[in-house]
Amino acid sequence: MKKITLPLTDDVIKDLHAGDSVLLTGTVITGRDAAHKRLYELLQKGEPLPVNIEGEVIYYVGPAPAKPGHAVGPAGPTSSYRMDKYTPALLDRGLKGMIGKGARNEAVIESMKKNGVVYFAAIGGAAALISRSIKKSELLAYEDLGTEAIYRFTVEDFPAIVVIDSYGNSVLVK
Amino acid sequence: MNVRTIKAADITQAVKAVFMDLNYHIGSDILNALQTAQQQETSPIAQNVLAQLLENHRIASEEEVPICQDTGMAVLFVEYGEQVVIGDGHFEEAIQEGVRQAYQEGYLRKSVVDDPVFDRVNTKDNTPALIYTDIVPGDKIRILAGCKGFGSENMSAIKMLTPSAGLEGVKQFIMDTVRYAGPNPCPPIVVGVGIGGTFEKAAMMAKKATLRPINTRHADERYAALEDELLTMINATGYGPAGLGGQTTALGVNIETAPTHIAGMPVAVNICCHAARHKTIEI
Numbered sequence: 001m002k003k004i005t006l007p008l009t010d011d012v013i014k015d016l017h018a019g020d021s022v023l024l025t026g027t028v029i030t031g032r033d034a035a036h037k038r039l040y041e042l043l044q045k046g047e048p049l050p051v052n053i054e055g056e057v058i059y060y061v062g063p064a065p066a067k068p069g070h071a072v073g074p075a076g077p078t079s080s081y082r083m084d085k086y087t088p089a090l091l092d093r094g095l096k097g098m099i100g101k102g103a104r105n106e107a108v109i110e111s112m113k114k115n116g117v118v119y120f121a122a123i124g125g126a127a128a129l130i131s132r133s134i135k136k137s138e139l140l141a142y143e144d145l146g147t148e149a150i151y152r153f154t155v156e157d158f159p160a161i162v163v164i165d166s167y168g169n170s171v172l173v174k
Numbered sequence: 175m176n177v178r179t180i181k182a183a184d185i186t187q188a189v190k191a192v193f194m195d196l197n198y199h200i201g202s203d204i205l206n207a208l209q210t211a212q213q214q215e216t217s218p219i220a221q222n223v224l225a226q227l228l229e230n231h232r233i234a235s236e237e238e239v240p241i242c243q244d245t246g247m248a249v250l251f252v253e254y255g256e257q258v259v260i261g262d263g264h265f266e267e268a269i270q271e272g273v274r275q276a277y278q279e280g281y282l283r284k285s286v287v288d289d290p291v292f293d294r295v296n297t298k299d300n301t302p303a304l305i306y307t308d309i310v311p312g313d314k315i316r317i318l319a320g321c322k323g324f325g326s327e328n329m330s331a332i333k334m335l336t337p338s339a340g341l342e343g344v345k346q347f348i349m350d351t352v353r354y355a356g357p358n359p360c361p362p363i364v365v366g367v368g369i370g371g372t373f374e375k376a377a378m379m380a381k382k383a384t385l386r387p388i389n390t391r392h393a394d395e396r397y398a399a400l401e402d403e404l405l406t407m408i409n410a411t412g413y414g415p416a417g418l419g420g421q422t423t424a425l426g427v428n429i430e431t432a433p434t435h436i437a438g439m440p441v442a443v444n445i446c447c448h449a450a451r452h453k454t455i456e457i
Binding site: 019021034061062063064065066067070073074075076078079081101102103121123124125126127128129130131132146147159161163171172173174 | 226239284411
């Protein structure tokens with residue numbers, strides 16, 4: 001089990017290999033379908049993004065509401081392939097890591113190799129367990145999207161697996 | 175015929191309770207299957223994933239928080255006894271109100287948008303729930319309630335096979351659908367299959383099949399054997415828990431069947447994640 005501190009550096013990314021189990025500590029940003037669509041459209045139009053994504057790790061998640069006393073509600077990963085259409089543009093803009101679940105398309109994997117990016121999986125459906133490693137949640141953008149808004153999560157020993165590394169190697173069964 | 179009056183408020187209360195319950199506490203059929211799978215898996219990564227899922231169920235149940243952040247769309251199959259009269263309200267409104275209260279007060283995620291293509295604005299209370307009602311003899315209301323996440327729903331498919339496709343065609347389509355889904359629907363999955371009827375009947379049966387406990391078998395032993403055979407075939411694909419490899423790609427295969435047309439053999443495959451959440455209540 002590798003302990004990784006965020007933000008990711010290029011050296012750390014080069015040292016991560018498909019199949020590695022990791023514990024992530026630091027901060028990540030969140031975003032899923034609706035937020036990706038908006039970020040992508042801004043990039044297409046050449047307009048500024050509401051969040052600086054350079055060097056960030058994005059977690060594909062739409063949490064359930066937090067019970068009183070909890071930093072966040074259950075917050076497991078959502079399927080990554082739905083973000084594939086938007087992902088290469090975000091990686092070109094400097095995004096360094098992604099956390100989701102399931103497969104990615106060829107265009108994403110090529111862009112990951114080109115930009116030196118790593119894709120982690122969290123365990124789909126282990127939402128209550130995962131939320132214990134999320135210590136803080138702050139709204140960053142798109143409040144109107146509710147659960148789909150962009151948040152900054154502070155995570156401590158967040159469990160993930162490198163499923164596609166920056167060399168394009170994958171441990172997902174084809 | 176004796177008439178029994180059930181108050182709308184009592185239906186609302188029962189529906190609210192069942193949706194909170196099923197989102198926090200997984201059924202024993204799934205729990206047992208996960209435990210068995212963990213004992214049988216030989217790969218450390220598969221064992222690790224299954225251990226996390228079991229730990230997740232323990233936490234969710236203990237803290238009464240949702241098992242998964244995708245608390246789904248609410249789906250209800252209702253058997254409505256024809257002797258029942260609703261007092262002080264309306265049947266469907268009472269159910270929608272129960273779903274509304276469960277999702278708003280139970281810390282469940284609101285995942286429904288009002289319009290599928292243009293607006294896509296969240297309804298903020300997870301309504302409308304989908305309600306399928308059969309009128310049956312008797313003076314009770316029986317509700318099979320489930321919540322369906324869309325990670326797995328999106329991996330589902332229907333095909334209008336024709337009779338010459340035969341049993342082999344049915345197996346082929348089910349396996350093609352499972353292989354296409356691969357690691358995406360949060361394996362180990364529960365596969366609900368509807369065979370026969372019409373286009374929409376097949377889909378409804380497939381949904382209902384995902385809500386049937388996985389330790390039950392089709393009443394016709396030929397379909398029961400097919401359920402077992404498909405489970406073995408799906409587990410031979412090797413996707414495994416979370417798609418990271420292993421022998422547990424599915425926990426169960428449930429088939430529902432219905433009479434169909436001389437020219438047809440519709441097959442619907444509704445895929446459900448390992449968090450197959452369902453409960454039955456009787457009012």
